Amino acid sequence: MKKNQKIVFVFFVSTIFSVVFFSFKKDKIEFIQPKGFPKPLYDFSKNPLTDAGFKLGRKLFYDPILSKDSSTSCNSCHLQFSGFTHVDHALSHGIHGLKGNRNSPVLVNLAWQKFFMLDGGVTNLELQPLAPLTNPVEMDENMAHVVMKLNRSHYYRSHFQQAFGDSLITGQHVLKALTQFLVMLESYHSKFDKVMNGEEKFSVEEENGFRFFKKNCAACHINQTFTDGAFHNIGLPYDAELKDVGRMKITKDKRDSLKFKTPTLRNVAASYPYMHDGRFKNLDEVIDFYATDKSNNLAVDKLLRRKIIFKNNDKKDLLAFLKTLTDKEFLNDLKFRDWVNE
Amino acid sequence: MKIFIFSWFAILNWFSNNSAQHNLQINFQPVVKNIVLQLNTKAYFIHSQDSIFITTFKMYVGKIILNDEELKEQFVDENYHLLNVENVESFKIDLKNLTLKKISSIDFFVGVDSIENMKGALDGDLDVSNAMYWTWNSGFINFKLEGHSPICKSIHHVFEFHIGGFKHPNNSLRKVHLQLKTPMDLISKNNLIIKIDLAEALNNIELATNNSIVEPSTEALKMADNFAKMFSISE
Numbered sequence: 001m002k003k004n005q006k007i008v009f010v011f012f013v014s015t016i017f018s019v020v021f022f023s024f025k026k027d028k029i030e031f032i033q034p035k036g037f038p039k040p041l042y043d044f045s046k047n048p049l050t051d052a053g054f055k056l057g058r059k060l061f062y063d064p065i066l067s068k069d070s071s072t073s074c075n076s077c078h079l080q081f082s083g084f085t086h087v088d089h090a091l092s093h094g095i096h097g098l099k100g101n102r103n104s105p106v107l108v109n110l111a112w113q114k115f116f117m118l119d120g121g122v123t124n125l126e127l128q129p130l131a132p133l134t135n136p137v138e139m140d141e142n143m144a145h146v147v148m149k150l151n152r153s154h155y156y157r158s159h160f161q162q163a164f165g166d167s168l169i170t171g172q173h174v175l176k177a178l179t180q181f182l183v184m185l186e187s188y189h190s191k192f193d194k195v196m197n198g199e200e201k202f203s204v205e206e207e208n209g210f211r212f213f214k215k216n217c218a219a220c221h222i223n224q225t226f227t228d229g230a231f232h233n234i235g236l237p238y239d240a241e242l243k244d245v246g247r248m249k250i251t252k253d254k255r256d257s258l259k260f261k262t263p264t265l266r267n268v269a270a271s272y273p274y275m276h277d278g279r280f281k282n283l284d285e286v287i288d289f290y291a292t293d294k295s296n297n298l299a300v301d302k303l304l305r306r307k308i309i310f311k312n313n314d315k316k317d318l319l320a321f322l323k324t325l326t327d328k329e330f331l332n333d334l335k336f337r338d339w340v341n342e
Numbered sequence: 343m344k345i346f347i348f349s350w351f352a353i354l355n356w357f358s359n360n361s362a363q364h365n366l367q368i369n370f371q372p373v374v375k376n377i378v379l380q381l382n383t384k385a386y387f388i389h390s391q392d393s394i395f396i397t398t399f400k401m402y403v404g405k406i407i408l409n410d411e412e413l414k415e416q417f418v419d420e421n422y423h424l425l426n427v428e429n430v431e432s433f434k435i436d437l438k439n440l441t442l443k444k445i446s447s448i449d450f451f452v453g454v455d456s457i458e459n460m461k462g463a464l465d466g467d468l469d470v471s472n473a474m475y476w477t478w479n480s481g482f483i484n485f486k487l488e489g490h491s492p493i494c495k496s497i498h499h500v501f502e503f504h505i506g507g508f509k510h511p512n513n514s515l516r517k518v519h520l521q522l523k524t525p526m527d528l529i530s531k532n533n534l535i536i537k538i539d540l541a542e543a544l545n546n547i548e549l550a551t552n553n554s555i556v557e558p559s560t561e562a563l564k565m566a567d568n569f570a571k572m573f574s575i576s577e
Binding site: 043046047117121122123124125126127130131133134135142143144146147170171172175176179249250252 | 460461462463464465469470471472473475477478479480512559
């Protein structure tokens with residue numbers, strides 16, 4: 001009897017140990033280089049990913065302390081279930097309910113991104129969080145004040161100590177922590193990926209849509225990231241109220257007028273509305289826009305200065321293909337949620 | 343044995359004399375036409391008879407190179423230093439363990455070069471919390487001068503010059519070369535005073551109408567071209 005008890009006890013302890021061990025292991029933060037993706041552009045050597053750094057970045061991402069009046073967090077306009085954008089909002093509202101003039105972008109596969117912001121004004125992922133942080137209609141804060149507020153918090157001081165070996169919080173460490181979270185927002189488990197890896201098959205509609213996509217869209221929405229990271233004028237009429245000239249705002253070069261960065265199409269079906277100002281409510285409107293003839297508009301990018309001909313079921317098929325880019329694992333991944341008590 | 347010890351000391355002595363290390367403190371002194379800069383309270387008169395009050399002055403100085411032109415030796419300090427009038431200590435830059443014995447000239451940058459601008463989040467004087475960084479069009483502000491003057495036809499008569507930009511064609515980084523009249527002997531002297539005359543920065547700027555430069559632009563380049571003339575060595 002006693003021997004039996006002993007065996008049960010040993011079994012019990014080893015079960016608990018292995019559960020703890022494996023859940024701990026699963027928790028380890030690791031950047032994955034997905035099959036077929038190009039080489040990441042982010043330099044990980046200057047900011048090695050750690051569990052503590054990732055969790056700290058996640059905490060900061062969800063904490064409205066980053067805004068002037070503690071009303072607005074990164075998550076306010078970047079919600080996980082919509083691919084980290086502000087779903088159903090053409091223009092997002094920030095501090096005091098103020099509105100900017102652009103649609104909030106999705107945050108995904110950022111390690112492969114060369115330019116940030118729709119006009120490419122920011123050239124390093126680590127410095128990107130500063131743009132919304134200081135924008136008077138978004139968070140209206142400055143880094144010096146954020147650092148002061150964080151340094152008053154025992155929670156943050158001990159967690160910065162864990163992540164960076166220094167309890168004195170600096171702007172650099174705030175940005176590095178946020179980047180550790182942001183760079184982990186990788187989406188590569190969509191149906192499209194599974195088909196590419198031979199795990200699943202496209203339906204006939206999706207297959208036709210993919211063929212149409214490769215022929216007409218993939219010049220800009222290239223490779224597994226679905227963006228060339230470059231700036232194009234696709235012929236959207238200028239909005240005289242929003243007055244957004246796009247890339248020209250940064251380069252001051254007239255040839256860059258109304259050019260905006262190609263967005264990724266990862267999780268595109270979940271991240272409506274569309275275009276830099278959210279003018280199109282759904283993908284049908286987007287596809288209808290591309291179906292209009294732009295051959296007379298000399299400002300439009302050469303790649304689009306021709307009529308894209310949609311026949312029979314092409315629109316429906318293209319839509320079906322675009323939906324295969326939705327990655328439910330990513331949109332529901334618990335490790336990207338707001339873990340209040342960590 | 344005695345000879346051995348003696349020669350050992352001789353070698354040591356020779357070695358220490360030749361590789362003796364010196365320190366140098368560079369002391370930047372902000373002035374306006376030879377009058378020491380004071381924030382807010384003091385009125386300065388530049389090319390017009392109008393009084394000018396300065397409320398903020400911050401500037402990056404970096405990559406200081408000390409030259410001994412005779413021996414063709416150099417000392418290079420790779421760091422960037424933020425000079426800020428609100429922090430007097432920031433105007434003193436300590437360069438340690440120099441192997442040079444003499445300095446005949448000095449070179450440095452006003453501003454932060456493109457390599458640092460592309461590096462991501464940095465620390466110390468280059469931490470973005472120093473408020474010397476543009477967030478919507480990434481890049482360091484190399485030089486920040488703010489104040490007010492009755493001559494400015496702007497709200498509250500303020501002027502603000504945030505000069506920066508590292509991308510072509512608006513690269514505002516400027517190199518400064520200062521020649522000493524007579525080479526300075528580091529064995530007997532370890533302090534160098536460099537004056538920064540802010541009047542030179544405003545030299546060809548019509549304050550009445552041109553009182554706000556806050557992004558990389560051709561206007562910013564025009565002011566950046568004045569930077570080299572601001573510096574002079576007090577010998």
